[in-house]
Amino acid sequence: MALFKKILVLLWASAGIASAASAPLTAKELASVEKIDAVSVPTPAELMAALNKVAKPNWQSKYRPPIPTNFSSRSQIALNIGGLIADGYIAVEAEDAQQVKNIGKDIIALAKCLAVSESVIARGNSIFEFAERNEWNTLKEELEATQNEVKLALEEQHDSGLVNLVSLGAWIRGTEVVSGWVADNYTPEAAKLLRQPGIVAQMRAKLDELPPKAREDSLVKDLAAGLPELEQQISFSSDKTPTQNEMKSVKEISGKLMARISTKQNPK
Numbered sequence: 001m002a003l004f005k006k007i008l009v010l011l012w013a014s015a016g017i018a019s020a021a022s023a024p025l026t027a028k029e030l031a032s033v034e035k036i037d038a039v040s041v042p043t044p045a046e047l048m049a050a051l052n053k054v055a056k057p058n059w060q061s062k063y064r065p066p067i068p069t070n071f072s073s074r075s076q077i078a079l080n081i082g083g084l085i086a087d088g089y090i091a092v093e094a095e096d097a098q099q100v101k102n103i104g105k106d107i108i109a110l111a112k113c114l115a116v117s118e119s120v121i122a123r124g125n126s127i128f129e130f131a132e133r134n135e136w137n138t139l140k141e142e143l144e145a146t147q148n149e150v151k152l153a154l155e156e157q158h159d160s161g162l163v164n165l166v167s168l169g170a171w172i173r174g175t176e177v178v179s180g181w182v183a184d185n186y187t188p189e190a191a192k193l194l195r196q197p198g199i200v201a202q203m204r205a206k207l208d209e210l211p212p213k214a215r216e217d218s219l220v221k222d223l224a225a226g227l228p229e230l231e232q233q234i235s236f237s238s239d240k241t242p243t244q245n246e247m248k249s250v251k252e253i254s255g256k257l258m259a260r261i262s263t264k265q266n267p268k
Contacts, residue, residue: 044086044174059094067262069109078162082169097131116153164206176254183251186244200231
């Protein structure tokens with residue numbers, strides 16, 4: 001699967017549904033996001049779309065219980081915004097309007113904790129409207145735009161270190177979901193979709209570049225310690241077909257990382 005380094009531009013104007021609240025990012029904004037989003041990773045949408053080409057997953061079976069929205073760590077908030085973006089894609093794939101709206105509310109709640117809620121609220125309102133109208137393809141684009149709005153706002157607040165944590169949270173959740181389906185419904189063709197060499201090494205390098213305070217966060221330390229095991233499982237050669245047991249390992253490792261991300265930490 002080709003890695004992506006692009007920002008999807010929302011085609012509201014040509015579709016006749018443009019508004020000031022949910023307008024596409026400007027060329028300048030897009031350039032800024034591409035510059036700061038240095039980790040090129042497959043998005044959850046790309047992973048799920050690839051799986052859709054070789055199987056017919058029951059996406060509703062991949063829902064998870066609601067997560068807290070009152071984390072105190074900014075690093076944990078950023079990671080969970082990414083995870084919720086991935087959840088949004090799952091709900092869109094399942095064509096579940098209510099679930100999309102529920103996840104949109106949680107994204108807004110977390111965005112408020114990072115003081116980046118103004119633009120995200122506008123996107124959230126659009127998500128609610130498109131969910132009501134069952135505009136699933138448009139919703140995928142709006143979720144992409146929501147993630148990019150969060151990243152851009154973080155950069156403007158000089159929180160660029162958190163930008164990569166949003167990407168990391170989304171990637172781990174997407175990997176957990178896709179590997180979970182493959183582990184439970186194994187086919188060689190689907191298993192090969194999880195080959196992602198070099199991705200984890202890039203993300204580990206970005207964790208090392210976080211400000212000292214963020215690197216000392218216990219969650220960030222746990223991720224830095226746990227990612228190498230996941231890297232080993234998804235860096236297989238292009239001529240190798242992972243076994244079902246290896247897919248179960250990817251599911252288990254990514255699931256543990258995601259559970260750690262979404263578990264509220266006790267205040268020190």
